Amino acid sequence: xxxxxxxxxxxxxxxxxxxxxxxxxxxxxxxxxxxxxxxxxxxxxxxxxxxxxxxxxxxxxxxxxxxxxxxxxxxxxxxxxxxxxxxxxxxxxxxxxxxxxxxxxxxxxxxxxxxxxxxxxxxxxxxxxxxxxxxxxxxxxxxxxxxxxxxxxxxxxxxxxxxxxxxxxxxxxxxxxxxxxxxxxxxxxxxxxxxxxxxxxxxxxxxxxxxxxxxxxxxxxxxxxxxxxxxxxxxxxxxxxxxxxxxxxxxxxxxxxxxxxxxxxxxxxxxxxxxxxxxxxxxxxxxxxxxxxxxxxxxxxxxxxxxxxxxxxxxxxxxxxxxxxxxxxxxxxxxxxxxxxxxxxxxxxxxxxxxxxxxxxxxxxxxxxxxxxxxxxxxxxxxxxxxxxxxxxxxxxxxxxxxxxxxxxx
Numbered sequence: 491x492x493x494x495x496x497x498x499x500x501x502x503x504x505x506x507x508x509x510x511x512x513x514x515x516x517x518x519x520x521x522x523x524x525x526x527x528x529x530x531x532x533x534x535x536x537x538x539x540x541x542x543x544x545x546x547x548x549x550x551x552x553x554x555x556x557x558x559x560x561x562x563x564x565x566x567x568x569x570x571x572x573x574x575x576x577x578x579x580x581x582x583x584x585x586x587x588x589x590x591x592x593x594x595x596x597x598x599x600x601x602x603x604x605x606x607x608x609x610x611x612x613x614x615x616x617x618x619x620x621x622x623x624x625x626x627x628x629x630x631x632x633x634x635x636x637x638x639x640x641x642x643x644x645x646x647x648x649x650x651x652x653x654x655x656x657x658x659x660x661x662x663x664x665x666x667x668x669x670x671x672x673x674x675x676x677x678x679x680x681x682x683x684x685x686x687x688x689x690x691x692x693x694x695x696x697x698x699x700x701x702x703x704x705x706x707x708x709x710x711x712x713x714x715x716x717x718x719x720x721x722x723x724x725x726x727x728x729x730x731x732x733x734x735x736x737x738x739x740x741x742x743x744x745x746x747x748x749x750x751x752x753x754x755x756x757x758x759x760x761x762x763x764x765x766x767x768x769x770x771x772x773x774x775x776x777x778x779x780x781x782x783x784x785x786x787x788x789x790x791x792x793x794x795x796x797x798x799x800x801x802x803x804x805x806x807x808x809x810x811x812x813x814x815x816x817x818x819x820x821x822x823x824x825x826x827x828x829x830x831x832x833x834x835x836x837x838x839x840x841x842x843x844x845x846x847x848x849x850x851x852x853x854x855x856x857x858x859x860x861x862x863x864x865x866x867x868x869x870x871x872x873x874x875x876x877x878x879x880x881x882x883x884x885x886x887x888x889x890x891x892x893x894x895x896x897x898x899x900x
Contacts, residue, residue, distance in 0.1 A: 491681060492898040493689060494829075497891035500881045503748070509834035511872050515858060518865045522847070522855060529844055534667055537660045538848035541653065546851050548651055554644050561637040570631040577624045584617045678897075679722075682744040682826040683708060685895055686723055690824055693892065694725065694739050702727075706739075707800070714791035714802055715781035719761050726800065735790065735803040738810070742824045747837040748896075751825055751877040762819045765807040813887060820884065824893045832878050839871035 494502075508521055529535045545551055565571050591610040598606055628634045648654050686708050695703060705728040712721040723742035729735065741762070743754040763771035764787055774785025781791070793800045813820045833840055846864070847853065853860040884890045 491685070493685060494896045494898065495689070495892050495894060497885045499896060500885050500891050500894055503829070503832060503896070504878055504881055504885075507832035507834070507878050509832065509876075509878055510868055511834040511876070513865065513869075515862055515865060518868070519855065519861060522861075525844075526847075529847070534660070534663045535844060535848050537656065537663055538845070541656050541660065542849050542851055544651060544653060544656065548647075551647060551651065551653070552851075554640070554647060558637075558640050558644050561633070561640045564633040565631070565637040568631050568633040570627045570634060574624065574627050574631070574634060577620050577627065581617065581620050581624070584613055584620065587613045588617065678746050678828070679710075679744060681897060682742070683710070683723065685826055685897060686725060686740075686742055686824075689895060690725060690740055690742065694822070705730075707736075709793055709795055709800060712793050714793060715779060716764070716787070716791070717777050717779055718757065719764070719777075721758075721761070726806075728800075733799075733801060735801045735806045737808075738802075738806050738822075740822045740824055741810075742826060745825065745827045748827045748830045749833055749835065749837045749840060749877050751827060751880045751894075752873060752875045753836055754825065755823075755880045755883075756875060758823055759819055762807065762810050762823070765804065766810055767804050813890075816883065816887070818883065820887060820890050820893070822893075824895070826895045826897060829896050829898055832881075834876050834878060835868070835872045836876070839868075842871065843868050 510518070510521070513521060530539075566575070588610065591606055591613065595603060595606050595610065628638070691706060695706070707726050707728060709724045709726060710722065712724050713719055721741060722744040724738055725740040725742065726736040726738050729737070741758060743751075743758055745751055745754055760772050763769075764777055767787065769786060776785070777787075778785035782789070787804055790801055790803045793802065810819055810822055812818060835843075846867070850864075853864050855861065881894065884894055
């Protein structure tokens with residue numbers, strides 16, 4: 491593994507940033523032109539764009555969808571609308587009950603089958619009654635008849651254009667993408683754990699005795715029974731006496747995408763206020779649970795890992811203090827991330843932009859009006875503090891830049 495850290499490394503990341511918050515129209519067009527080849531290597535993006543282009547090529551589809559929405563509204567406002575909705579919902583529940591009982595009949599012992607059959611017969615009778623009522627209400631409701639006509643026409647058009655098949659392919663791609671993402675996340679978390687032992691532990695303990703080093707542990711997924719406190723890693727020192735509170739030496743936040751550093755930074759600032767008892771810097775109601783009824787860290791809490799119990803109290807976090815002149819917790823707050831272009835917005839916001847570009851039928855790269863609308867929307871996604879701002883904060887204090895570790899692929 492290759493790791494870069496320190497002020498110089500962070501400043502290189504900042505120099506390479508393309509901060510959407512400050513781009514003009516031409517700068518944004520250039521940025522999109524650079525992004526499109528990467529996005530188009532993603533099968534999900536390609537499939538969404540294919541659906542977008544299909545819809546663009548058939549304006550009659552949008553017209554029919556508008557007609558369907560109008561017909562739906564008219565049906566809901568009709569005298570029969572409310573009851574038709576109730577009947578549909580009950581038919582759905584009845585259908586599920588019939589399917590469940592039919593499956594149970596196949597598995598049931600002979601002695602239990604008569605009872606199940608009686609229940610099944612009752613639900614089937616109720617299903618017939620509901621269908622008869624539905625047919626009668628539909629016959630009395632011109633808005634419902636129009637809705638059914640437009641719905642059938644829309645379904646036929648979607649099928650003829652291949653839209654249903656294309657959307658089904660997209661759903662399958664999304665399922666596979668989610669599975670791959672989960673495997674990649676686990677691999678990076680394991681690498682981050684190795685970095686903590688290789689780089690962060692030597693930073694903090696120096697040349698301590700082997701006995702002191704043997705009392706170190708790295709805990710993962712620490713929540714302590716409170717809300718908003720799922721911590722990626724805590725480097726702790728065990729007490730000399732069992733069941734005494736541990737001492738926290740470092741809090742390590744792990745972010746696969748560097749654009750998510752700001753979210754982690756802000757959340758951990760709030761968490762550290764809660765852990766250290768600075769009640770003016772967090773909302774107690776957001777931390778209130780059945781264990782912490784007051785919403786404050788006012789009692790000991792336990793984290794269990796690998797069959798061992800680790801006790802925490804407010805004193806466990808006594809080494810964390812706000813940075814003089816900055817009013818933020820920096821010392822002992824570490825980040826592990828990967829290299830990437832800082833965009834001035836979070837990874838989730840970038841995903842929203844990618845999704846909109848792939849699905850918005852109105853935007854075109856060469857159309858200034860639609861592109862300006864897209865730019866303004868993109869810039870509205872930025873939060874007051876974003877990843878470039880966090881790196882500048884760490885660069886502003888000597889030595890703190892070493893607390894952001896960037897893991898490069900070998």
